[in-house]
Amino acid sequence: MMKTSLLSGGVSRRGVLKGASAIGGAALIGPMGARMASAQPTRGGTLRVAQAHGSTTDSMDPGSWENDFTILQAHTRNNYLTEIAPDGSIVPELAESWEASSDAATWTLTIRSGVQFHSGHILTAEDVVASLRHHMGEDSTSAAAPIVAPITDMRVDGMNVVFTLASGNADFPFVLSDYHLPILPSTDGAIDPMTMDGCGPYKIEELEFGVGATYSRHDGYWKSDAAYFDAVEQIVIHDAAARQNALISGEVDYIDSADLNTVHLLQRAPGVVVLSVAGNQHYGLPMDTRAAPFSDNNIRMALKYAIDRQQLVDTILNGYGAVGNDHPIGSGQLYYNTELEQKAYDPDRARYYLAQAGVDSLDVDIHLADAAFAGAVDAGVLYSETAAAAGINLNVVREPNDGYWSNVWMQLPFCGTYWGGRPTQDLMFSTAYADGAPWNETYWSHERFNELLLAARAELNEDLRRDMYFEMQQICSDEGGALIPMFAAYVGAHSDALMHGEQVASNWRNDGHRIAERWWFA
């Protein structure tokens, strides 16, 4: 057994939900981490979940999954090799246990035996290999292709599967918990990506993309202390008001996201419980550090001081969140820089930096759409108000939601973005801040920062590591291109008849999207 921090990689950068986030850093390897329950769960009932996202153009192909609907479907129908527990630790699922070589470049997973699919098919090691291979190769159209790219070889040995990686990666078990990588039944070495079969807690009765799905409990499910509902129903309700109406009128038991504008009113509704889970999800306003005027850090600083973070948290998040400090590390995380001065709205300092930049006023466009994050456009409007006081004329350009990620994000110099956050500092930084990283949305390249990133990844000494991450947050905050005003909690609501464990997972909405498996009716 080797002691090292484990990383997980919901590395896909899209849809409403991105990234996994573990509250803590260190956790234990191996088959451990029992689930705790607040009260003794009881079986029965039909769970009706209303979801804000989900499109008629969704697909069964795991490689294409991107939104709440498909991902919740994935976790309700399937199992994965590993699972992230509510406390953020990594625990076994279909992989009974795993063993890494000392250089962490070779991983041996022992596959649980006797696991039965809905179709009756019994899980084999070949299924595992086939399921992963589906995402590999240069003809792969899977969004998870980059994630599995480092796997150079998979060898089956009885119920063991031996993975060989291009380079050592201590976080491989986390990688395998990615929602793109469910284990599906294979026939002669290949899976049918369009299959409706799975070995998860519930089997699909009926599924219509963009509309909803119904499930019934999988009697042969191998977990005894899970999946308490007899049946599960997923319903897509795009319109916030309609969603809340459905909950209030008792037509659904759970809505995965509440309209923050009116959540305070929703809270008063009888029999309704608002559930807010603080995670590392944060909203940002990235600036292209190569493009004028943002190439000048003074301008960036001016913009950072011209925004009223608290107002945004109060208005846009209606208080369901925390102010951000222009770096992506959440206060709950291990190496969160507690000494870093919190930036606050300060027009004078903004003016000072403008002066440093040699201008007395500034005109910039910011391109926003609510696709970037809920309330992005409103946030822009509020920002432009406060910025005006600092002599910055910020012009909010509303872009169509449709096509935002391909036409605006990382295309225009000043726009909006959001991140589910990453469980570890390294993964977060290397995904979106490292020089040349595919999703370095600010096109930021800071020599010192990049050195530290590499050093920290290899460093095993906790204190040194802390210092490095503190400095990196400092640099990111004072010189980075990302303006990160707020960390947003996941805010959903459910009927008071619905029960859940003491700790609700914060790596995803819907209790890590395992609500169907983990929750129950009182």
Add this chain to the structure above:
Amino acid sequence: MSHIWSMIAKRLALGLLTLFIVSLLIFGATELLPGDFAEEFLGQAATPETVAAIRRELGLDLPMHTRYIEWLTGVLQGDFGNSLSNRRPVIELISTRLGNTLFLALYAAAIAVPLSLMLGILAALFRNSFFDRFSNASALTSISFPEFFVAYILIFWLAGRGGMFPSMASFRGDPSMAEMLYRTFLPALTLTLVVTAHMMRMTRAAIINLLASPYIEMARLKGMKPMRVIVKHALPNALAPIINVIALNLAYLITGVVVVEVVFVFPGLGQLMVDSVAARDMPVVQAVALIFAAAYVLLNLTADVLATLSNPRLVHRR
């Protein structure tokens, strides 16, 4: 009668031409939209390799005209192709939703048309009375509220906790007719409120237009009761414009209700169209657009035929 048949034939031919041009327009527009299917499909996860792979796989790398012609030849052989995103046959994808859309449209029409005709006739009968002005005003009010807003108000009043109607019209499996009528009552009512005013005003106007004509005076001089004068003498001659407006509104009920679908979580074509446009899922977009266009064309044709039939001068030539 023969001339009517020839007219129908001619109009159908024109209709086909219209459909063809519509498909061209939609195709062009969708091409003009920023980003293509591959990019939209992978969204933020897009890497050059995967995008390229998808384009290769779906032949999106072929030039525009080749793809259009391919699609067209397919359609001419009755094959609308598969959805790019979930590979299901477009026909299968559309059929159920088309059913829903038609159901809702007919439901709403079944309430709205008789209602507006009745109101229109009464308004014409008691013209300039309080009833006339009031029904007119309230009709105008109802159309000047945004659809989704009307919907919210209805939901607030008639649904809500312990309300008498469900706020969600969606149903899975195959429920009984009564069940469907019950679940889709609110959306139908919303649409009714939206379309009634237009038809009612037209009915009223069309009838009042004729009241000055000699044959109406003749009817009154024959001692006919006012109601009979309106219904028996004015209405038959006012049918043409009324039918026309009804057709337009029916077309709207089929093609224009995406907002209502969203609010009431009703799986209709509108939502499908919007989603497919967002995903640049060309075959689906095209198919739905064609259905909408066809509905419009056919309804107008029907309207004109009925209008012709309602006019003896055009049916029985000398």
Add this chain to the structure above:
Amino acid sequence: MTEQNNGKPVLLTMKGLRIEGRSDETWSEIVHGIDLTLHKGEVLGLIGESGAGKSTVGLAAMGFTRDGCRISGGEIVFDGIDLMKASEATKRDLRGKRIAYVAQSAAASFNPAHKLMDQYCEAPVQHGVMGRNEAESDAVDLYRRMQLPEPDVIGFRYPHQVSGGQLQRAMTAMAMACRPDLIIFDEPTTALDVTTQIEVLAAIRNIVEQFDTAAIYITHDLAVVAQMADRIKVLLKGDEVEEADTRSMLSAPKEDYTKSLWAVRSHARAEQPPVAADKTPVVSVKNITAGYGAVDVLMNVNFDIHERRTVAVVGESGSGKSTTARVITGLLPPRQGEILFDGKVLPPDYRRRTRDQLRQAQMIYQMADTALNPKLRIRELIGRPAQMYLGLQGKALTDRIRNLLDLIELEPDDYIDRLPAELSGGQKQRIGIARALAAEPKFIICDEVTSALDQLVAEGILKLLDKLQTEFDLAYMFITHDLATVKAIADEVVVMKEGRVVEQGPKSEMFQPPHDPYTELLLSSVPEMDPDWLTDLLRERESG
């Protein structure tokens, strides 16, 4: 009056009937206290020009006023029922059942959406006089009495499938449906050709006699009323001029106004010297054949029109006279033949003609209402041609307009800025003339210019045209169906029938026998002032 109708009981009385009409928000009286008494089975002729209030009075006899009118005084008693006090329901019950109405234009007054029979049966069935089947068989009987062709089936046609004259008779039959005590005939034959008019008049007269129905016969045509009425009441601007039984009224009218009515037909154009043979005509129509679609409506038509001469083209509707005009103006290019103007060939299509060619030939329309753009002021209506063709501007233009208004005898200051709606029918027609004159043409086509006008007014127009012709050396082509008009204005006459010229020549010859049989028919069909004329004519035609 009671003595002269052999003791028949009184059916309808009006005393001091006053009716007001509304313009915008103000009410003004249009009928100023008319007294009227009608006995059972008696026919009263109401005669007067438009605006005399004849129709208004006629409708008042049914206790009915048109929208925007109201009865403001006097009393109307029908067979003991006071219509002023009677409830709507009571009046509805009378209408169509005991008092029936025959409108001026049957074509417009039949509902285009229903078969004749349905419309016939409506009154009797709705009023509960008889059942549907009974009504239908009764209708067939009446159709037969009205000498309608195919009486058994004609009822199952739609109005548009039946000719005007037949419709007018069908409507009379419809009025008879409930065997009413009183029928109001509102100019029933005005819209018809002379030859058809005869048949309708005859039919009406004998059915009224057969059922001994009382009638009020409203018309502006003395000759017609002379044939129909026992007594005649003359109205003028809502006042009664005089009333007497028909013969004494014709022989010895008391009031000047009545006399002036009688005098109308006196105007006749002075005989013009024959035109020199070598003189080139202004317009000559050279064997024109033309038509719409496949059908020819004109077949090699030939005639010439000379300077200072008027050629009257006579014929009934459908004879092709208006089509001839369309060919000359270039609206309808002919299949064969050509139009010569001053000896030079005109391009067949008006779009190809030069501005000057267009200027030279002007047109005056029958319906002044539709011929004048209702949204333009007179200044522009008649100023435009002068401005276009002669390039007049500013003061010069205004002067020209005023001078034109003087020519047509309208006071410039008063009229120059009016809209057509603010003019009477006759004045509108004068504006039409002024518009034609404004172009300073050589040739003017007058298409039925007087047929929509009262006789006195028509008279004025004819005189005016006459005067202008001599003043500006104009050539007229005068399209009409009214031979009286022909007598009054023509130098030469062209008689047309079914697209062919059946006879043509100087007026003098035209009105002297021997005639072409059709001309004969036309001439003989023109009603005359003699009360026995119709009776004699019919007897004549039966024998001959």
Add this chain to the structure above:
Amino acid sequence: MGFLTGLFWFVVVIAGCMAAGWLFRTIAIAVTPKGVKKELRTAPLTASFGMLMIIIYIFVAIFAPLIAPFPERMVVGPEYMPWDQVHLLGTDNLGRDMLSRLIFGARNTVGIAFATTALAFLIGSILGLLAATVGGWLDQVLSRAVDVLMAIPALIFSLLLLTIFGTSVITLILVIAVIDSTRVFRLARSVALNIVVMDYIEAAKLRGEGLWRLITREILPNAMAPLVAEFGLRFCFVFLAISALSFLGLGLQPPMADWGSMVKENATLIAFGDITPLLPAVAIALLTVSVNFVVDWQLHRASGLKE
């Protein structure tokens, strides 16, 4: 009981409106010149009320900055404040003063709606009259083209176009105007077809008048009435189009206040019985009704039906 009070207030409101209308008419008649007087006398109370309302709207639109207690975009407090003395109608979802937004909304909404409708009618009626007057192939081509455009659902079509061309006010106006103009075209054409057969048009042609003059002087003036009537409704449909678009995420650019979007922004409140979103909706409705009352009156005059 609740019903009775409701009925009572309903009656009161109606009576109030009528009274206002009557007052307005009497005053107007008193102050206007003779020609207008005559017109006004014929106005029913509904129409007078409509005129009064329209005048008020125009006034508000013009003098918005003077009337509004707060600037259009300024955040004056927490979101969704209740009604009080300072913020008569409370605040909106960003804590901006509702009343002020409504007042500025009048300016933007009415302005944009008017511009759009005017443009739509310019395009639609000119082409429509042209098609009817010239006839032949031109008519065919134009009519078919319009058929095609109308065969594509308006909302989805504008969705496409706006996504392609972006959502600036100008594009918004252009797109909606073009789509609306097809409806105008059909109307203008059918009306003109009845006019071109008139004798005075024939006379004008025989006179050798040019096409432009034929359309503008001879036909257009006579086609006005029905076009005006359509204008009334189209005008109001523009608000709805805008709000429907903002429902689908493409509306006016923030922080511009327009009623359509304001309804959308606050719509979710209605689910909790809060009537704030009703305000902009009512503002739209009131204008719609007023405009159409006036239009109906004018139509009635044009129809010549005396009653």
